[in-house]
Amino acid sequence: xxxxxxxxxxxxxxxxxxxxxxxxxxxxxxxxxxxxxxxxxxxxxxxxxxxxxxxxxxxxxxxxxxxxxxxxxxxxxxxxxxxxxxxxxxxxxxxxxxxxxxxxxxxxxxxxxxxxxxxxxxxxxxxxxxxxxxxxxxxxxxxxxxxxxxxxxxxxxxxxxxxxxxxxxxxxxxxxxxxxxxxxxxxxxxxxxxxxxxxxxxxxxxxxxxxxxxxxxxxxxxxxxxxxxxxxxxxxxxxxxxxxxxxxxxxxxxxxxxxxxxxxxxxxxxxxxxxxxxxxxxxxxxxxxxxxxxxxxxxxxxxxxxxxxxxxxxxxxxxxxxxxxxxxxxxxxxxxxxxxxxxxxxxxxxxxxxxx
Ligand code: NAD
Ligand code: GLY
Numbered sequence: 001x002x003x004x005x006x007x008x009x010x011x012x013x014x015x016x017x018x019x020x021x022x023x024x025x026x027x028x029x030x031x032x033x034x035x036x037x038x039x040x041x042x043x044x045x046x047x048x049x050x051x052x053x054x055x056x057x058x059x060x061x062x063x064x065x066x067x068x069x070x071x072x073x074x075x076x077x078x079x080x081x082x083x084x085x086x087x088x089x090x091x092x093x094x095x096x097x098x099x100x101x102x103x104x105x106x107x108x109x110x111x112x113x114x115x116x117x118x119x120x121x122x123x124x125x126x127x128x129x130x131x132x133x134x135x136x137x138x139x140x141x142x143x144x145x146x147x148x149x150x151x152x153x154x155x156x157x158x159x160x161x162x163x164x165x166x167x168x169x170x171x172x173x174x175x176x177x178x179x180x181x182x183x184x185x186x187x188x189x190x191x192x193x194x195x196x197x198x199x200x201x202x203x204x205x206x207x208x209x210x211x212x213x214x215x216x217x218x219x220x221x222x223x224x225x226x227x228x229x230x231x232x233x234x235x236x237x238x239x240x241x242x243x244x245x246x247x248x249x250x251x252x253x254x255x256x257x258x259x260x261x262x263x264x265x266x267x268x269x270x271x272x273x274x275x276x277x278x279x280x281x282x283x284x285x286x287x288x289x290x291x292x293x294x295x296x297x298x299x300x301x302x303x304x305x306x307x308x309x310x311x312x313x314x315x316x317x318x319x320x321x322x323x324x325x326x327x328x329x330x331x332x333x334x335x336x337x338x339x340x341x342x343x344x345x346x347x348x349x350x351x352x353x354x355x356x
Contacts, residue, residue, distance in 0.1 A: 002217070004224045006140065007232040008160060015140060015164040015228065017221045019213045022053050022167040025101070025128060026061025032162050034124055035097030036064045039089055041112035042103040043072045046130055049173050054103050054128065065101075066092045070111065074260065077107045077147050079155070085115040099124040099162065105131035105178075106138035110156070113144030117159030127164045131174055132182025133266060135166040136189070136223035137244075141231040151324060152252075152260075158236050166224070168216045180302050181266025183208070186219060187301065188273060189226045191294060192246045195340035197222050202297055209301075243342050245325075246334040247273030249352065250307065253319035257311055263304070270303035279355040280336040283345070290339045312356060320349035 001018030016028060029038070040054055047069050058065040068088040070081045089100070100123060102112035109127050116125035127139035145156020171179060183201075190198030200219070201208060207215050227244070234241040251272035255263060263271075277294045280286035298305050307316065323331060330346040337343055 002221050004221060004228050006160070006228040008235060011160050013160060013163050015166065015224045017135075017166045017168070017217055017224060019169045019217055020167060021165060022050065022128065022170065023057050025054055025126075025165055026057040026059070026063060028163060028165060029058065029063065029099065029101070029126060030061045032099075032124065032126075034099045034162075035095060036062065037092065037094050037098040038063050038065050038101060039068055039092065039094050039098070040065050040101045040103050041068045041070070041085055041108060041115065043070050043076075043108050045072045046104040046108065050103060050130060050170060054101070058101075066094070070108070072107075074107055074147070077111050079146060079148075082111055082115055082146050085112065086119060089115065089119050094119070094123070096120045096123050099126055101126045101128060102139075102161075103128045103130065104134070105129065106134045109134050109139050110144055110153070111146055113142075113159060113161065114146055114156055117144050117157040122159065124162045125159065127161045129164065129166055130170040132171055132179055132220075133185055135168070135171075135220050136182065137185050137227065139164045139166070140224060140227045141241075142235065152255075154324075160235075164224075166220055168211075168213065168220055171216065172211055177264060179209075179211075181264035183301050184266035184270040184273070184298065184303055186223055187294075187297060188244075188246055188269065189223045191273060191277075191336065191339055192243055192334070192342050193226045193230075193340060194222065195338075197226075198293075198297070198339050202293070205297075205300055242332060242344070243334055246336075246342060247271075247276050249320065249323060249325070249331055249333060250275045250316070250356075252323060253316050254307065254311065256322075257315055257319045267304050270298045270301070271305060271307055274298060274305040275307060275356055276334060277336050279333070279347075279352060282355040283335065285343065286336045286338065290336065293339065307356060313353060316356075317349045317353040320352060323349075 100116035251268035
């Protein structure tokens with residue numbers, strides 16, 4: 001098991017990455033000196049696969065865990081299911097000395113993380129991510145929250161976990177489409193921050209797709225290191241952390257236009273990243289060769305790379321205009337100067353759409 005630290009002073013915390021490390025959950029939690037009454041929040045799918053293992057590890061370390069299950073699906077990342085989790089925590093008498101353990105993908109991680117951040121004015125949270133997206137992105141960095149009918153992630157808090165435990169073995173049961181969507185976020189780290197990681201995926205894509213254990217653990221660790229560096233520099237996204245939004249402006253536009261039904265998040269991000277690289281090339285920042293490498297790698301991953309013809313132009317511009325991150329009609333767009341080098345540009349929605 002390898003450790004990557006998120007350096008946030010008194011709130012510094014470790015990310016443990018390994019194959020089979022779920023069995024260490026109890027031991028690692030015991031090291032935080034947390035009380036015995038803890039709650040594992042998970043969903044029905046992940047519960048069938050990993051809940052027993054998580055509970056056994058906790059009991060072996062003298063914890064008295066309860067399990068709280070929500071249904072599977074983004075549509076349950078809402079106030080009603082958050083209230084359900086609060087009810088269960090209160091019924092079980094989980095105290096401030098206890099902890100909430102989020103066992104699952106980003107949906108469980110965001111909702112359970114927000115429950116922990118707000119229950120009894122905040123109790124410790126541990127993230128045990130079981131999707132590739134959650135292991136390399138959502139479990140790290142303390143963004144927690146739920147959706148509102150008016151939009152995604154509109155209610156939430158920054159609350160860092162006590163630790164993150166990413167067992168890459170859990171990725172073996174992940175549906176193929178979810179794995180490939182998560183790969184888009186892995187490629188993103190290479191594009192924005194690490195040409196070596198990008199080249200590693202180019203060269204070893206087939207081994208990654210076959211879930212070669214050591215390679216997978218190495219790649220997840222590399223991504224965690226990169227995210228930890230960004231979060232350590234700008235915890236609450238007052239500036240630099242927005243680099244992680246590369247490809248996300250267009251991705252969010254596409255997701256909202258298609259009512260979150262057509263694309264998994266990573267798939268929309270893949271399209272958004274190719275579009276952002278193309279815009280960067282058209283603006284004269286990014287060499288054609290880098291643009292082509294990005295497009296080819298994402299295609300080889302099996303990800304979509306083009307904005308569908310019927311959504312280009314005005315429909316997409318309209319969706320971008322209602323982006324919650326737009327300020328005075330301008331979007332702080334993450335452009336590319338080369339693989340591994342980004343720059344921020346304030347662009348209007350029309351400029352973005354025109355250069356697609
Ligand atoms: P998800 O949590 O819905 O998981 C995807 C699917 O995989 C679900 O059906 C889930 O039950 C299943 N699953 C999870 N682990 C499994 C496993 N090991 N084996 C088999 N099936 C498994 O989706 P996600 O992509 O992990 O996360 C998306 C969510 O993350 C969104 O709500 C998004 O807003 C959020 N997010 C948050 C951040 C952040 O910084 N907090 C960053 C990115 C995304
Ligand atoms: N997923 C982007 C962030 O954590 O800032």
